[in-house]
Amino acid sequence: MQDNISKRPKLSSMVAYKHPSVLPVRENDVQNLHLYVDRKHEAVILPIYGVPVPIHISMIKNISKSEEGSYTYLRINLFHPGSTMGRMDGVVFPNPEASFVKELSFRGYNSASNYLGGGGISLVGIFHSIKELQKKFRTREQEKRELEG
Amino acid sequence: MDFKEIGHISRGTLELGKMRIQSDGLIFKSSEKTLNVKHSEIDLAEWLRVARGYELKVLSREGHVFKFSGFKESDYGDLRDFFKQNFGKDLKQVELCVKGWNWGEPVFKGSLLTFLVDSKPAFEVPLEEVSRVTAGKNEVSLEFHQNDTAAVSLMEMRFHVPTTGTDGEEDPVQS
Structure with a gap:
């Protein structure tokens, strides 16, 4: 029994950045309060009232986008107790007493050229980068599990 | 003390302006507005690494929060001493959690x-x-x-x- 539990994936072992000094704050998208996908650290950096807030890719359950008029909406759903299904079955949530951020929605102009000050990747681009990173991460985790048998 | 290219975080965006920090309080001026935080209103001041340089965060006695960013790391020492001498406040350095977890x-x-x-x-x-x-x-x-x-x-x-x-x-x- 104990062995089974210890073999379950532990969310708290996933760490995006060890220290604030490692955050990619020199990236234009981070400085301009856009979203940014850090492939190296497998994290998505979200602009929340001036603070770059990383979310490790393993916390992201799914994402969706919609386009309305000149805006793109990006919704990010995160894993939380009660959302465990499929792949995440048996995940040990580190602290069931904690509160969880379960969803974040952002709105952006759907054309990058509409951005004030120009530049910056659109939310559609971010959507695809997150999907890609998620796929890469899940494939790697799968391979790791198969190796461990 | 005067600071250029300081951003005030309002409605999720940065409004760029100038900031003056003097013994009677803080003044922020942009093309849109002027903000005044009087010396006596300052309840708490914090210093944190944010997306654009460093942020000076001031909480007023009434509970309002003012977030100014674009400061340099090297501004800390002077600001800390100034806050201590003129406002009797510690400019507390705050380290953010960057682990990327969504529970807390x-x-x-x-x-x-x-x-x-x-x-x-x-x-x-x-x-x-x-x-x-x-x-x-x-x-x-x-x-x-x-x-x-x-x-x-x-x-x-x-x-x-x-x-x-x-x-x-x-x-x-x-x-």
Whole structure:
């Protein structure tokens, strides 16, 4: 029994950045309060009232986008107790007493050229980068599990 | 002390302007507005690494939060001494949690909601930015005021809250 539990994936072992000094704050998208996908650290950096807030890719359950008029909406759903299904079955949530951020929605102009000050990747681009990173991460985790048998 | 290219965080965007810090308080001037935080109003001052350089965060006695960013790391020493001498306040250095986890503990102070992860702040939401709060079973949802000039704006944030927890989550928001 104990062995089974210890073999379950532990969310708290996933760490995006060890220290604030490692955050990619020199990236234009981070400085301009856009979203940014850090492939190296497998994290998505979200602009929340001036603070770059990383979310490790393993916390992201799914994402969706919609386009309305000149805006793109990006919704990010995160894993939380009660959302465990499929792949995440048996995940040990580190602290069931904690509160969880379960969803974040952002709105952006759907054309990058509409951005004030120009530049910056659109939310559609971010959507695809997150999907890609998620796929890469899940494939790697799968391979790791198969190796461990 | 004068600082150029300082951004005031308002409605999710940075409004650039100039800042003057003098013995009777703080003055921020942009093309849009002038903000004054009097010496006697300052309750708490913090210093944190943010997206654009460093942020000087001031909480007023009435619970309002002012977030100014674009300071340099090297500004800290002078600002710390100035706050100590003129306002009798410690400019506290705050380290943010960057582990990328989505679970933690919401803490309210004045009109500021701080989400602590691993006992460190991961992000903060000034409650003045919240336009609507909805509380359901195990869920609290916050909707935010939108700013059309922001390239990207945060629309909504939903929290999963355990049933065993206290119901303090929505109360400070509504008041």
